[in-house]
Amino acid sequence: MGWGMARAFGDAAYKWGVDVQRQLYERYLGDKVRENMKTPPYLTAEPxxxxxxxxxxxxxxxASDGLWDCLSSDKTGSVVRLWLQTNLPAVYTDAPMWDFQLSPQSHNPNPRTTKPNPNKTKPMTATSCLVKKLRTITQ
Structure with a gap:
């Protein structure tokens, strides 16, 4: 998925047709649609x-695309499995088991103990990640 999850509700100019954009601009922002918009919509909210x-x-x-820019699916899975082995709660809850953000200034999943990114050649992108242990449903 090339466009970030955060853009699912934003970037309206890529989702609306030219006619809708023109009407909204005329009513609320003036009379001009972006010049480079030739054949929108370019994105859809259809899942x-x-x-x-x-x-x-x-x-x-x-996770947002920032995580996948930094870690492969296999590496991410290994990190989560290791975390689950050491932090698995005794009681199952429906709450997320691991919810963190990485910022360009850190590579540490705990925002209270962030440290500067030592890799100056490839700065990390801002990312969010939510891990949820799945429960099989039996009838």
């Missing part, structure tokens, strides 16, 4: 839905 069978121990990682 892609897939079904996946889950097994005991599976987890879901929802």
């Amino acid at each position: 892609e839905i897939t079904t996946t069978r889950i097994c005991k121990g599976d987890f879901l990682i929802m």
